[in-house]
Amino acid sequence: MDDKAEAQVQVRFVTKQEKYAVSDSPYAIKSNISTTELSTLINALLKETDSSITKSVDFDFLICGELLRSSVEEHLQEKGVSTEDTIELEYFERLPAPTPQDCLMHDDWVSAVHAHTNGILSGSYDNSIHIWTTKGQHKLAIPGHTSPVKAVSWVSFQDDRAVFVSGSHDQTAMLWVWNVSQNSVECVITCRGHDKGVECVAVSADAKKFVTGGWDTNICLWSASLDDVDHVPDKKKNKSEHGNSKVQKPQSTLQGHKECVSGVQWMDYNTVLSSGWDHLLKIWDCELGGIKQEIAGNKAFFDVDWSPLNNSMITASADRHIRLYDPRSTESIVKATYTSHTNWVQSVRWSKTRDTLFLSAGYDSKVKLWDTRSPVTPLYDLSGHEDKVMCCDWSNPSLLISGSCDNTLRIFKSKYATAGAQ
Template structure:
């Protein structure tokens, strides 16, 4: 490689965990001014003999993706140019491909995929069910104010069960008969005193948690028959369900709620805190203070890290296992308006997606804080919710009255890795 800007040469070892792309483990002398593009050309030339030409790679230098020149990266990390540098390379995750655009009558504020179905919640107070190929199945009235969150409880060939929450201060439990395409409201869940902003169903599908503008976290039964505490008869007659547990601790709206395991919940709030709740103790186990209102938070079971979305345009990575208050592991720069929604992949331990008021979705690798892997364009207005529950599809809803579906390219990666 030719010298540029007099940066001089660096000795590097090229390493990979993807054995079929391994090159000889010898030191290579390269120019310090190289970027990812030039490293790709160099590596592909080495791989030519293995017949693996034309593959796009990303390069990890000291646990962070190279996003500029190697010499600048090393200076930033205070690494001597005299040392031999290990560079790990990984096949680049393929770009998600835009698929369908699902048209609604109002803002789409909630989306959740399950298998081939997509559940959406709208500002016209309705819930909608679609196929992931863009076919509309059902519009469901019932709420009396905009829908803020939805989640699937269970799904089989015959029935789908799900929960919706709304600014009308209620959550509603629904049963959908797929064959007849008919839906009924099983229960109306009453107990919150302001709009219900977030919902999440427990791993065993027996309970769900809600977070509200009334600052309360509430736990409810998700069963078809709420038989405990002698309320079965009353529930059957009135269709009204009351919470099993109410947890107090936040000072502002709870914007995010997620089960970390069967007895542990994560919440994020406008009060600048993340809280981890222990349901057996009925109290807070860990609190992480941030200096920003949290609009969304997502916990990954694969890497046990939390990513948050805030008004200052940035995403942040936290480790709930740390005991030192606010320890930000990384900050992700790229959006240019407040970030409304974020979600980890449940199959790729390094990847997450975000949606923002800048009308953009972005796909991130947490080892690349300086830039996203991809911008997912299509929305003409602010993005209100994003979902990656189905590994094959990234789905987002926005104030342009649409849901955008992106095929996430997962199959391509699997095929490569099983070669």
């Protein structure tokens, strides 16, 4: 007899999804049982309770706050939990795999993307910006920058007018107005203040201002209002560039990074988070112009994202790992490390509706969908790219988007756009 196969453990099943609730009495199960077998067991218990249930449901399981990705016995050993105890096993309906929707071709590397419920922006190494519908229809190709576009972001959608911002290695950021019904676009403000290329941009929640980070190690704070500008024509523009845009200079400049500023995000109306190639994360007070908090890493940071849903940040790094930080923690600030990419992680983005889900993109050509409670194994690999993935976005809860050096923008449809208790 195989003693290991016969070894048992007492478990109590609990769930926050009431329609799937079973008795919370302890059950004796094989200690080497897998997630698939546990899911089959829950379905059998549900059918015993309600004979009208005919469709089986795939479940995921949490033990000690972490998703089960091995046998129960192996999981408990890893967590140092005795198999003699009665184990609480929380379960919930497994998220379905995102489905491929579109593959949008560009003429060069796709280096920036930002989605809204009404449209998608992409930026490319051919210096152009593109507007797409959420269904993948190409609306406009926009010239104007004279170097690769490294950052794009929607500012606002109002009736028939949309405002967006782009940042480029030509050292400028540009504010654009898209007339949706006429499908025409105009650069109305050129933002000049960086001495080297602009690498990242983030718009505040109230759409009144935005920040840029650049290779000059500076972070510039700008007005996003189309009225708060000196009415001075931009004399540095080439004839081939758009319209009669006005020049804007930064409202303030935050100095403190020693190398390229790779990522910027707003944490609240006055607080900006930044990541740098200098191995540092910084939290800034924009009003005072000072640093509230500084967090040191051991490798260059290529991106950072902040979630108001869980008050945590995730980082993309040169050591192939993604890290989860809680800046409020008085103990270890790094709460988890995610270890599945095999090359640089270039971009990370939180879900806007689920506080445990995030997206990552890497130079290993992979895009991965993660649950924070599964640090070694992502929920899904979103396959398709054939070269380094430079950017990803989950601003539209229904769409997972990534851009790559294979000149494509890939869109996956999310089936779990709304918030859910798990």
